[in-house]
Amino acid sequence: RDGSGSQRRAPQHCYSPDIYHLLKTRRGKEQHGFIDLEMLPPELGITILSYLNATDLCLAGCVWQDLGNDEYLWQGLCKSTWGHCSIYNKRLPAGFSYRRLYLQLDEGSLTFNANPQEGISYFMSKGILVDHPKELAKFIFYTRRLNWKMLQIYLDERRDVLDELVTLHNFSNQFLPNALRDFFRHIHAPEERGEYLETLITKFSHRFCTCNPGLVRDLGLSPDAVYVLCYSLILLSIDLTSPHVKNKMSKREFIRNTRRAAHNVSEDFVGHLYDNIYLIGHVAA
Template sequence: MGQSLGIFGYSTNDEDDDEVLRRFTRKWASRLHHTESFPDLKLLPPEISLQILSNVDARELRLCKEFWEELVNDDFLWKRLCYLHWGYCSAYSTPRASQGPHFWKSLFSSLESATERFNTYVTDESYSGISMFQSMSILTDNPYDIAEFLFSTDLLKTSHVLALLQQRRDVLTIYLTKHDFTGWFLPIAMRSFFFKLNLSARHVSPFLAYIFEIFSKHYCDCNPSFTQVAVTIVMLSLVMLSNDLRNPSIKNKMSKREYIKNTLQALDGQANGPIDIDYLGHTYDNVYLIGHVAPEKLDGL
């Protein structure tokens, strides 16, 4: 077997770094166990310290400065935290030669600050909120960059993201394409997207109509055997069915037979692809058993 130089700077006989680290950890744990006072964490090898610090969040990492003043500034740790919370931003492509000292720690602080400011804007000013990321050189105004950024993080307030997408339909269209619905059952795909953005009755009809248009197109792009017109009709039928089944004021609920009959009538003359009686029956069962395809009634349609 060949020999290689591991993270501890000596031959490991092809032993992976994790195993070397485990051996060192056990050795130091045994040594610390026999100390009479609380161990001085500064005595730990830097490799073990980095391994420990790579498992803490930003708040805890900052608190560790007392024990690992130099290591807590290590860009390896802050880069990991950046990607963990914001999977993408334009600043990640900054050339290494232009990054400067503590680039990733500084970028994390900027992302943290801009995110907080975005989330504190009132809903109709969210487009101004995204400009915070741009003014801090975190994002460009490229719609592909903005869409990728929005898709890559769960830290942004949903209502503010939705308000931004209403104002930037170029971003919305690209954002939707980030969802891969290949092979997804239509009610499940709708539920996934609508709940993620919390699309509900408070949003105006033109926007919802646009959502249905681009969603049906993207769904057909992912599933070419379907046609856009047929998918749009079934989407509308599913919304009406959801409202009917979940509205307590409606006493006579729509039966599966009625739902299938009404949808087939709406589809009359259209190229339906896989959408037939059995398919529609399964969509009815899905809504009946699982629930609404959107967070609330989509009355504005």
């Protein structure tokens, strides 16, 4: 009882079932220690460690050496980061290690991002890549660790690799602005207009028409018409997204200007192009 004579009630802990379970689990860990992965079935331990990145897996290997150096885990990290390498399709030599391969791929990528030619030479010296345009294009297409500015320099010098890289894209049944976004997601557009950008759009236009023969037939499109539409989409993207442009281009103006250069393209189709940029945004962002 307190001084007023009323009875003081003991504090009540109103935990939800989830919080209660969490507290109970934590108390259990404090009493018994954390679970040793080596005490679990190997398949379960490997599954748990498969969620780690390379750095954390190396740290885990300091505690659970056998699990942390498991080839299955390092193979998964290699192929999820560098989706295609020539060495994946070769007969692996005795003593081959995917952990060592990961470190070589990481080193080669860092080298490429400083000097593209030296990076590719490093990959070839380690037997990771073969000097064939299609193999190099696949490596670039399925890799996200290469700096886009260095990649632009490399592709500008190796047009044979660029040609193969373009053919890896499948634009079937894609709306033109979405296909262009997908293209620039793999092959970044240069910051300034020039010969390289013209080359990219020319190659894209031919590839888009090749992938969509029905659309070409029904809408009367051609590589030249797609080329014009691509430039119109890029200019419209800048116009609608740039804060420096105060007077935005209207849909009517876009249709009129575009059809002056691409006479055979229908007004409805050009209008849908405008709507896509207005709603989704820049094609080369």
